[in-house]
Amino acid sequence: MAQETPQKSPTGFAGSVDGLQLADVLQLKGHNRFSGCITVEYGTAQGMIFFRDGEIIHAEQGKATGVTAFNAIICWPGGKFAIQPKVTTTSRTITESLNYLLLEAHRLMDEAQAGIRQPQPEPQxxxxxxxxxxxxxxxxxxxxxxxxxxxxxxxxxxxxxxxxxxxxxxxxxxxxxxxxxxxxxxxxxxxxxxxxxxxxxxxxxxxxxxxxxxxxxxxxxxxxxxxxxxxxxxxxxxx
The missing domain is CATH 3.30.450.30 (Dynein light chain 2a, cytoplasmic)
Incomplete structure (x- = not known):
């Protein structure tokens, strides 16, 4: 489990995002070498993505952790986020680069849509x-x-x-x-x-x-x- 430093009042900032905008926020924080946590809420679901020096090192969503939790969060179609620079973790469940994580998440979203949509077959x-x-x-x-x-x-x-x-x-x-x-x-x-x-x-x-x-x-x-x-x-x- 993640270990959070106690906070007396909220820090950072909050906003509403859709899936692509959340990816923009994550990309920006990576460029800025952010350390801390981004919490995301979608309906009753909650997730946490932890950064250290601009790299994502850990994620939690429900009982899932690591890349599985990250993919679940990034694939949400909407939600709200809050950036918490004072929330940290000692866990390290993610070693992949930020760019790899984002591209892989987009691939998974494409595959999920492929399972729902029925494209008309065409001769190659x-x-x-x-x-x-x-x-x-x-x-x-x-x-x-x-x-x-x-x-x-x-x-x-x-x-x-x-x-x-x-x-x-x-x-x-x-x-x-x-x-x-x-x-x-x-x-x-x-x-x-x-x-x-x-x-x-x-x-x-x-x-x-x-x-x-x-x-x-x-x-x-x-x-x-x-x-x-x-x-x-x-x-x-x-x-």
Missing amino acids: QESRRSLPGIAERALAVPGVTYAVVTDSSGVPQQDGTFEAESLARQGMALTRIGNSLGGLFGVGAVKSAAWQGGNYQLLLFEARNNYLCVAVQGSSQLGQVETDLRAALTARKQG
């Missing part, structure tokens, strides 16, 4: 024929499992499959993280980004107010796939 060949040319070229690169072009708001272009929608959402999550970092370091909006995981990897490229989101096999060398992908796209432009 017909689905891919309707893709923009840049996505088709990306799919030809070894290691790439899927690719989708989205507009600036994350809407897939010429691809109405659930797979495209899921990849687009993950790409937008990576974009938001990159833009947050770009704002902090004064380098502007993200132009390209990469996320590397054990079983799943992402590449993202910005082009003319659109984004190319690319899913890469977890067993592939992400750097090599990115190099091959850039070469394929550049060669087409020059041709």
